[in-house]
Amino acid sequence: MKFTLSIAAVALASIVSTAFAAPDSAHFTYGTDDAGPQHWGDLSPLWAKCKTGQQQSPIDVKAEKPSVKFVKDPIKYKYAPVTNAVIGYNGHAVQVDWTQPANEAAASWIEVAGKKYKLVQFHFHTPSEHRVSNRFSEGELHLVHRADDGTLAVVGLFLELRITNNNWFNWITDLDRKIDRLAPGSDTTKTKLPIKKLDLPALAKAAKGFANRWTYAGSLTTPPCTEGVAWNVVKAPISFGLKQFNALVDLEGFNSRYIMDRPGK
Ligand SMILES: [Zn+2]
Structure with missing residues (x-):
């Protein structure tokens, strides 16, 4: 810390x-x-x-809510590799951003209920924001997608801690090391690290094509808490190394909103 x-x-x-x-x-x-x-x-x-708001996120996806549906089919998606991504800490979360390719065919997108949403960024929460039967995961990755009309669809992937690193996330420890070397008092939110190649297809594959997921209409879990977000919380977690997890927590600390589906929220 x-x-x-x-x-x-x-x-x-x-x-x-x-x-x-x-x-x-x-x-x-x-x-x-x-x-x-x-x-x-x-x-x-x-x-x-x-x-x-009446449709706020996160929630416990197994809390027997009629609005939450478990879907076995994979999401229809196409993810393409990205070569101009940067990772940084934005003051609330560790986030990866990139410039969308001008070429439509090179874009990454998902299709939910017949509507196409382009992948615009992803970021992390530690611990997870969603819960399954009241259980947290060590973390949750949010893949944020936006449709042409501005509406959002988010895919949530639970992170499962393993001793060995998942090489896909090596840039997290690199960022932590770089920020660690800054002079005290430096504005860490300005530090960005380029990622040579972001193999998004490999991430989607590790997440089993986003099959077996809970879907519901919710909100952004950060202000402005905008509603109408199409949530897809994937059941199968993706692996995350212990060193990487510690680096992530060094960077963002605790950044999980409490669940919104309990009386007395
Ligand atoms: Zn998030």
């Missing part, structure tokens, strides 16, 4: 500044402070859904 001090400083500054800050500059945390998950809906008028 090499960030504890700088994060605390940033969090303190954000609490002071969020009270009357412009909505687009509002900050949030995962702590028990005034910017924590239970207050997100009060931090900005644009974030009201975090408080008033």
Whole structure:
């Protein structure tokens, strides 16, 4: 937890500044402070859904809700390799971004209920946000897809801890090492690391083509908590190395919203 001090400083500054800050500059945390998950809906008028929404995420996908369906078929998808990706810590999560290929045929997408959504980024949560019969996983990877009309479909993959690293995620330890070398007080959110090649087809294959998944209509799990998100939470976890997990937690700490499908939320 090499960030504890700088994060605390940033969090303190954000609490002071969020009270009357412009909505687009509002900050949030995962702590028990005034910017924590239970207050997100009060931090900005644009974030009201975090408080008033009726389809909020995450949830326990096995909590016997009629709105959640288990689907055995794989998602119809096409994932293509990406060569211009960057990884960084955005202040809330470790996220991988890239420029969409101009060539439509080189795009990565999924099709949900007959609608095509392009993959725009993915990021991590530790521990997992969704639960299965009240059980967490060590982490959860969110593949965020956007349709032409702006609506979102997210694929959630649980991370299962193994002793040996999953080479697919080696850039996480590289980022952790790079940030570790920065002078104290450096803005770690500005540090980006290029990823030579992101083999998205291999990731989809490891996730068994996203077959056997819980689907439901939910929301973004971070402000503005926008609803109408088509969730696909895949049952089979993907493996994640212990070293990689420790690097990930070094970088983002605890960043999991509490579940939204319990009375008294
Ligand atoms: Zn997420």
